[in-house]
Amino acid sequence: MLSDDTLERDLRGALHDLVGDVDPDPHIGDVVLAHHARSRRRSRAARGAGALAAMIAVAGLVVALTAGQTSTPGQAQLTLAAFHLRLPAHSRVLAPGSHICLPAIVSYPGTSVPSDGPTNPTESKVVSAATGDGGCVSVLLTAPFTPGSASAPTPFNDANPTPVTIAGFDGTIGTVTWQGGDMTYDGVSIPDGTTQSELTLQVPAAGGQVEDLVFAAEGLSRQQLVSIVSSGLSAPQAKR
Amino acid sequence: MTEADAFRVFVAAYSPTLLRAALLLLRDRSAAEDVVQSTLLRTFRRWKRARDAPEAYSQRVLINLCHDHWRHRRRHPETDTLEHSAQVPAPGVDLTDRMAQRQALEAGMAGLTTQQREVLVLRYFLDLSVAETAERLGIPEGTVKSAAHRGLAQLRELLPTPEKETSHAQ
Secondary structure: OOOHHHHHHHHHHHHHHHHOOOOOOOOHHHHHHHHHHHHHHHHHHHOOOHHHOOOEOOOOOOOOOOHHHHHOOOOOEEEEOOEEEEOOOOOEEOOOOOOOOOOOOEEOOOOOOOOOOOOOOOOOEEEEEEOOOOOEEEEEEOOOEOOOOOOOOEOOOOEEEEEEEEOOEEEEEEEEEOOOOOEEEOOEEEOOOOEEEEEEEEEEOHHHOEEEEEEEEEOOOHHHHHHHHHHHEEOOOOOO | OOHHHHHHHHHHHHHHHHHHHHHHHHOOHHHHHHHHHHHHHHHHHOHHHHOOOHHHHHHHHHHHHHHHHHHHHHHOHHHOOOOOOOOOOOOOOOOOOHHHHHHHHHHHHHOOOHHHHHHHHHHHHOOOOHHHHHHHHOOOHHHHHHHHHHHHHHHHHHOOOHHHHHHHHO
16 A cells, blocks of 8 residues: 555656646747737727627537547538538647637627526537637537528628628628627637627528528638638538 | 746746646646637736736636636537546556556546546646645635545555566566
8 A cells, every 4th residue: 555645756756747748839829929919909999889789609519529620630620510611721620618719709689698608599509620820710600590580690890891602602701899898608718809700601591591600710811711711611502 | 028028938938837737637638728728818918917926827727717618518518529538447457557557547537526636636746735726726725635635545546556566577
């Protein structure tokens, strides 16, 4: 039987041995500083209209991440329902709930931010990936809705949206900023002023309804996001 | 030295420790990397407050983010993506084999309660005192001691004894 002192010493050694060969990205400090600088720049430009909008960042994750998605550099793919987004080389699918990429932001008129988990009946699903150049992409699929109805989601604080057509779906690309103050949603920090490029495609759903398929990106330009989605989106029910 | 330079120095020196601690706590490399990056980002955002003791500050942030991660896992168990699936070894397995011993320790750590694992990682990997561990976790010192005692007892059989090492050497 080991004495407590010996056991403690052995455990110290064993724990260090267990993870001693694990090292972070050598550029992690610069990545963090760059991310911080972007956030500050954008938050200053974006203050003002936040209190007016109710916002929900819904992260009801029911997505199975396959082993291939998490471990094959250069071939990572985000899958949401029937939609697949093939990611650029060196991208990495992020574990749900632990990513630093913010959930896509969609506003729902008349709703407020839930305090503990998704409560909105129009629950959406979101998956995220880090791109090799320090950017981050989230894909969000809203629940089906009838265009023009009260339950239809509307992009939040969308500045200068530009029409796009990708894979046969019409949509827009714009800039979205969260202005409701610092918050944490489902373990993900959402600082006030967080800004993302957001590409929204409207896709047909059952019963004559539609869904918004939203691609949100941090650290990537609108052009980069359009390029990623244009070249990587696979959607079996695309309009032809 | 600018704040950014001081932060870079801190990251270079301490981010490996943060990542390894996160990996021991979460047992998921991808999740650990994400949590550490968030930890560093939050630490820099509060650098004026953190710079006097950035290790302690970042430890607190890391633990809070790990709690968030666990809470999310409990809410979404189907999305659990643990990389490590070490199995508890069968009785009689020769744990003097290094790989088997690593797997046994992983399995042993996985078998602990969250609080026991946190306490052992803070006490014996981060080398915090009982008082520091209690402060970081926001629990009484007595709870730290009892969690450490129970956790150690559970791991006792998984660590090599001098007898086993001797018999293996023969």
